[in-house]
Amino acid sequence: MPEISSGDTAWVMMSAALVMLMTPGLALFYGGLARSKHVLATIMQSFFMLGVITLVFVTVGYSLAFGPDHYGLIGDFSWVFLQDVSASEPGPYAATIPHQTFVIFQAMFAIITPALITGAFAERAKFSTFLIFMILWSLLVYSPVAHWVWSLGGWLGGLPEENGDVGIGALDFAGGTVVHINAGIAALVAAILYGKRHGFGREPMEAHDITMVVVGAALLWFGWFGFNAGSAVSAGALASNAFVVTHIAAATAMVVWVALSWIVQGKPSVVGAAAGAVAGLVAITPASGAVDAMGAIAVGAGAGALCYLAVRMRSKVGLDDSLDVVGVHGVGGAWGAIATGIFATATITGGAEGLLKGDSAQFFDQLIGVGATMLYSLVVTYGILKVLDLTIGIRVKEDEELMGLDASQHGERAYQLETGGSYAGIPVAQANGAPYTPAPSTSPSEARS
C-alpha cells in the first residue's frame, strides 16, 4: 500500500491554502479595477465562489471531473458527496497524500476558474442570475474540461485509464486550458452577451483603487506558487521547477508589460506591473511542468507582450470585457499552452519535447488542446447565458447599474469615511507658540442641557 508522506501532504495542504487565497486575491485585483460604487459586488462575485462552488464541487463536480472515466469525456456519479473518497488513504491521482487532500486542492481550482470570468461582466451582472450561471458553468463546462485533461482516461491528457486507454497527451500542468483558456473564452462570450456598460467609451471607468489592484496581484502571485508547484502533488524536483519557472515568468512578463506601457503610452504603468505579472503567471501555468528556468523567460516575455497588445486592442473591437479577462487569461492561457509545445524540454517533462527541440508532435497536441477547449467553452457558455438571458435576464436594470451594484444588488456601501473628525496628530503647541489645549470636554448632550 502506498504510504502517506508528511512532506508531500504538508506541501499540498499548504498549496491548497495558497490557491484558496488566490480567490480573495482575485477579488481585490478585480475590485480595485472596478469603480467604487461597484467594488463590493465585484468582490462578492469572486469571494462568494468560495461558498457556492465549494459545495458544487465536493458534492458533484469532483466526481464528474475526476471520477471513473466514460469515453474519455466525463466522469460519473461514483464519488458524489465524496463517497468512496478516502480521507486517509491515497487516491488514484497522488500516491503519497490522502485522496481528500487532492480533492480539496482541486476544489480551489474549481472555485477560482468561474471567479476569473466575472471580470468580463463586472459592474452590470444581476447577482441572482449570476449564481445560476456559475453553478451551471462549473458543472457543464469546468468539470468536463478538467476531466478531458487531468483525469485517468481523459481524451486530451495523457493519463492511462484502467483499461489502458490513454489521452492524446496534451500537456497542461496546472491549468492553462482547463482554467485560463476556458475562463477566457467564457469571458469573451459573456462580455458580448452582457453588452457594454452604460457610458462605456464615453465616461472614465478607471480603477478606483490601484493599491488594491497591486495587493490583489501580489496575493495572486503568492498563491500561484501553490497553484503551479502544488500541481506536482508532491514536494520534490517537479514542484521545485514549477515554483522557479512560475516566479521567473511572472517577473519577466511584468517587466515586459511595464516597458511596453512606457514605450506606447509614455509612462510606466503601475496597473501594468500588476497586470503583467498576472499575464506571466497565466502563461506559465500549463508550462510549469514542462519548461526550465530559461524557457520561463521566453514564456513570460511572450505573455507580457501578447497580453499587453491584446488589451490595448480591446477598444478597437469595441468589446467591453471590463477587467480584461480575454486579453489576460484567454490570450495568456493560449500562449502558455502553445508555448509549452515550443519550449518543453525532456529534462523537466521526463519525455515530451517541444518545437525548439525539433519535436512537433507535442506542439500539435497542444494546438488540439487549445482548440478543443475554446470550442467547447464557447458553445456551452453561449448556450447557458443565452437561455438565462431570455428567461430571467442576466443584467441589472439601468438605474440599478447607475446607482451602483453595491447598493442595488447588495444594499451596502463599501466606504463610509467620517466627514471631518478631529485632527489626530499629537500636537505639542499651537502654531503661534501658545501651549496647546484641546477643546474642553463638554459633550454635546451636556452642551444641550
Added chain:
Amino acid sequence: MPEISSGDTAWVMMSAALVMLMTPGLALFYGGLARSKHVLATIMQSFFMLGVITLVFVTVGYSLAFGPDHYGLIGDFSWVFLQDVSASEPGPYAATIPHQTFVIFQAMFAIITPALITGAFAERAKFSTFLIFMILWSLLVYSPVAHWVWSLGGWLGGLPEENGDVGIGALDFAGGTVVHINAGIAALVAAILYGKRHGFGREPMEAHDITMVVVGAALLWFGWFGFNAGSAVSAGALASNAFVVTHIAAATAMVVWVALSWIVQGKPSVVGAAAGAVAGLVAITPASGAVDAMGAIAVGAGAGALCYLAVRMRSKVGLDDSLDVVGVHGVGGAWGAIATGIFATATITGGAEGLLKGDSAQFFDQLIGVGATMLYSLVVTYGILKVLDLTIGIRVKEDEELMGLDASQHGERAYQLETGGSYAGIPVAQANGAPYTPAPSTSPSEARS
C-alpha cells in the same frame, strides 16, 4: 528517542505562521466594521496582542497551560521562561516536532483569543486598562481553560497524565471551547460592563470599509487552515481531514448566511458572506478532528443559521456587542462543540462517536465542556472587569469617544487623503481637440519670488 519529522515540522511551522496571520486578519475584519475614527484603535487592540500576549505566554502562560498538571485544573511554573522546553527535542504533546515548535504554535492561539474579545467593546475602551485586562485574562482565564482541555491530565480533555489520571474526554480539536466559547462569553460580559456606545441605536454605526472586512475574513479563512489542520501537529490524514472539513464548513456557513440575509433583509449581504464564513470556521474548530466532509456541511449549515439569527436578535436584547463576538464566536463555538457530540464519527476520531451514531456519552461530555467553560469565563471575566472598572476605569471619557479613539487614545488619524491632486491619467489631448500641455513648471517658491 522520537525523531523530528521534517514534514511535520514544516507543517506545524507553516501552521503557526498561518495562525499568526489570523490576528492581523481579525484586526482588519474588526477594523473594517468599525467607524473610520476608531479604525486604528480597533486594529491596535488586536494587532498589539501579538506583542503583549506573546511575552505573557512564553514567559508564564505556556507553563500554566501546558506545564505539569495539578488536580486537572492548572499547570505550574516549571516551564516559565521556556526553561526545560527544548528547542530541538520533541515535548510531551507532539512526538515528531521540537517542543518549542509546539509552544510557538500554541502561542498564536493564546494571542488571537483575547483579540477576539475586543470586538465586544470596540470604539469605547480605554487603551491602558484594556492592556491590563488582557494580560490578566490571558493568565487567569485562557491558560486554565487551555489546561483543562488540552494538557496532559486536564480534567476536561482526554489526555492521560503521568500518574494515569485522564480527563472526561470532551472533544475540542482546535479550540471551540478554549478559544471561541471562552472569548464569546468574555465578550458578553464585556459588552454589558463597558456599556453601550454613545449614540448606539440612534446613529448609524455601519462598517466604514467593507472591502477591509472581506480582506480580514479572507485572511482568517486562510489562516484557519493552520489553526485547525495544524492542530494535528503532524501532516497526515488527521490534518488533511481537518483541512477539508474546515473549508467545507466555512463555505456552507457562508452560503447559508448570505441566503438568510437575502430572505430576511431582501438582499444578499457582502458583510454577511464574510461573517458567515467566519461563523462556519468557528463552528468547525472543535469538530475538525471528529467529523467528516459531509458532517462539515451539517456543522457549517447550523453555524450559518444559528449565528445569523443570534446576530439579528442582538438589538432585541439591547446588547451593544459592537462587532458581534457573542453572536459569532459564542454561539458558533457552542454550536460547534455540541455538533461535535452529534456528528463525530469513529473513522475520524478513531474512537468517539456522536449522537447520530447512536452514542450519547460523547454528547454529554461536550455539554459539560461547554457549560464549564461558559461558567468559568463568565465569573472570572466579570471579576476582572468589575475591579478594573471600579479602580482605574475601563472606558474612555465621552468626548474622547466622540472625537474617536484613534485621536484620543493613539494621537493618530488613519486616513489622510490629499485634497485634490492633479488629474493623474495619461492625457492624450484636451477635450476640445487641442494638444494637451500640462501646467508650466513654475514652482510655488519661484512664483512667490
Added chain:
Amino acid sequence: MPEISSGDTAWVMMSAALVMLMTPGLALFYGGLARSKHVLATIMQSFFMLGVITLVFVTVGYSLAFGPDHYGLIGDFSWVFLQDVSASEPGPYAATIPHQTFVIFQAMFAIITPALITGAFAERAKFSTFLIFMILWSLLVYSPVAHWVWSLGGWLGGLPEENGDVGIGALDFAGGTVVHINAGIAALVAAILYGKRHGFGREPMEAHDITMVVVGAALLWFGWFGFNAGSAVSAGALASNAFVVTHIAAATAMVVWVALSWIVQGKPSVVGAAAGAVAGLVAITPASGAVDAMGAIAVGAGAGALCYLAVRMRSKVGLDDSLDVVGVHGVGGAWGAIATGIFATATITGGAEGLLKGDSAQFFDQLIGVGATMLYSLVVTYGILKVLDLTIGIRVKEDEELMGLDASQHGERAYQLETGGSYAGIPVAQANGAPYTPAPSTSPSEARS
C-alpha cells in the same frame, strides 16, 4: 548522493513564497507611510523589484554571489543563466533540496534588499534612474556582500571553500549584514544625495493610510518566518528555533517601541507598533540561528529601544530619510549583528558563543562584519548614485514632485472614490414613518429625451 527531502523542500519552497510576499508587504508598509499623491510610486519602487531584480539575479546575480569563489570576494560567471544549476539535484548550499529551490529562495532576498532602500528617497526619485540604480546596486553591492557572508569561501562567513579556505566566521544567519545593514547604509547615502523633499520640516508629511502600514507590517512579520526559519534550508530544530526567536523578538520590540512612544510622546502609537515589530524582525535576522528564546527578548528589546531613539533623532540631524530606513534597518541590523556576538549560545549555533558566555572572539568577528559591510556599501552606493546624479539625474523636477510621483512618473492616480453615490443601506422606511420608495428608475438618457 544526497537525497531530496520532501519535508525540507516543502519548507524551503514555502519559505521562498513567504519571502516573496514580503516585498508587496514592504510596498504597503512604505506606501501607507507615504502621502496619497505618491503612494503608487512608492509601492511600485518595491513591487517592481520583483520583476527587475528577479531577472538580474537569476541571470547573473546568483552566480556572482554564490558561484565559485575568487579570493573570498566574489563569485564568477560559471552559473549565469542558471547553467549548471540543477533543477532536481541538491547544490553545494543545501543538501536535501534541489539547487534551484535554493536559488529561488535566495532570489527573494536579493529582491527585497534594494526595495528596502527605496524608503530613503521616497516621494522624489525619478523612476528611470531609480531602475538603473537598483540594477547596478544589486550587482555591485548586494551580490558581493552576499558572497562574502554566505558563499563557500566568502571571507566574512564561515563556510569552507573546496581548497579549504574558510572565512572569519562572522555569523549572519538570515541577512543582518547582507540585507539590513547593507540597505540601511545605502539608504543613508541615498537620503543625503537625493536631498530633502520639497517642504520637508515645514509641511506635514504624515502617513496617508495607517491601516495600510499595519497590513504591510503584518505581511512582513508573516513573511519573515520564511526569511529566518527558511534560512535553515531544512525543516528541523534549527528552523524551529529561528521561527520561535523571530516571533519573540518582533513581539518584544513592538511592545518596547509602543511603550517608548507612550512615555516620550504621550500616546501609544499604532505606527510605532508596526515600526517596532519591523525593528525587532530586522534585529533578530542575523541572530536567529544563534540565540535562544530568552536571548530573543534581549535582542528585541534592544532593537525597539535603539531604533526608536534613532528615528526620533533623525530630525535633529536634518536627514530626510523619508520612511526611516536608516533608523530601522541600519540601526536594527547593526544591533542585531552585534547582539549576535553578545547573546549567541552554543546550544543553538552548535559552537560559537557570545560575550555573555564569556567569549569575545565572536563579538569581534561580528564587529568586523558590520564594519566591512558598512564601509563597502557606503563607498559603492555613493559612487553609483553620484555618477547617476551627475549624468542623468536622480530626482524628479520640482513640479513633478509637487504634482505627486503617481501622476508625474506613472500617469496614474491611486484612489478615485465616487463623489456621492446613492445611500446604500437597506432602508426599511423613511424617517418620518412613510414607507420607503427609492427614486424612480428614469435613467439620465430617458430623462434627457
Added chain:
Amino acid sequence: MNKVEAIVRPERLEAVKDALSEAGFVGLNIVSVTGRGVQKGIVHSGRGGEEYRVDMLPKSKIELVVKDADTEKVVQTIIQASRTGTIGDGKIFVLPVSDAIRVRTGERGDAAI
C-alpha cells in the same frame, strides 16, 4: 451675475451636467455634500437588527456662476434634468455675485465666466 447652487441626487449628476453642457453652460464645480431634508432621511436596519435614522444622505452640489440673463435658463435646465418627482429631489438657490475674475487673463465680470 448670480451663483446658482443646486443640490441634486448623485445619480442624476451626469444627466444634469450633460444637460447644462448642451444648454451652453460648461463651466461649473461639483462639491460632494451630505444633506438632510424635511423627511429627515431614511430608517436603516443595522447588522444586529437595530433600526436607526440615517438623516444625512449623500448629495451632489453643483455650483456655477452665470450672467443675470442666463439664470432662469440654468435653473430650468437643472430642474428638468434632475427632477424625479419624489422626495429628496433637492433645491436650487440663487445668490448674487458682485464680481468674477478669470485668473488666467485677469478678465472681470461677465467676460470672466
Added chain:
Amino acid sequence: MNKVEAIVRPERLEAVKDALSEAGFVGLNIVSVTGRGVQKGIVHSGRGGEEYRVDMLPKSKIELVVKDADTEKVVQTIIQASRTGTIGDGKIFVLPVSDAIRVRTGERGDAAI
C-alpha cells in the same frame, strides 16, 4: 432669504444638527472642509521628531438657506450648540439669497425652503 454658512468643529456637528432640528430647521447640507484660523493651526511632532505647523484643520461647514425672519434664530441656535469658548470655535456667515426653488415641485421663494 439668507444662506447661513457655519464653520464648526467636527466633534460639535452632531450637537448643532440636533439643535437645529429641534428648533425646526431640518433641511441643511454639510460640507467637509479644512480651515485655517488666526492661530494658524497647531504644531505637530512627526515620526522623526521634526516639528511642523499643521495649519489646515478639519472643520465641518453647515449650509442652510432660511427665511430672513429666521436668520437670527438659526445663528443663535448654532452658536449655542457649537461654542466651547476656546480658539477654533469657528465662524458663521450670512449671505443674501435672491431665489430658492424646490426641484420636486417647482415651488419658489420662502415656500421652497
Added chain:
Amino acid sequence: MNKVEAIVRPERLEAVKDALSEAGFVGLNIVSVTGRGVQKGIVHSGRGGEEYRVDMLPKSKIELVVKDADTEKVVQTIIQASRTGTIGDGKIFVLPVSDAIRVRTGERGDAAI
C-alpha cells in the same frame, strides 16, 4: 464684507495659502471640488486603448470672508500666486456677505473675521 471664492489648481494651493498668509489673510477654508471649464477637460486613454473625455478635474476652492476694503487686495494676491497662464487656472468670485459672527466670542461684523 465679501466672500471671496477662488477656484485654483490643487498644485498651486500651497502657494496661494502662503501668499494670503503673508498678505495678512490667515483665516480661510479649503473645499475639494471637481471642476469643468470651457475646454471640457482632457482626453484620457484607458487601459483598453479607449479614449474618453475626463471633464471633471480636481480643483481646490478657497473660501474666505474679508472686509470690503480688503477684497481687491485678496483677489490680486490670489491671482498672483495661482496664475500659470495656461487654461484651467481657475476663477475668483466675489459674493456679498451681510453678516459674520465669531462663535467663540459672539463678535459680529468686521470684528468677527
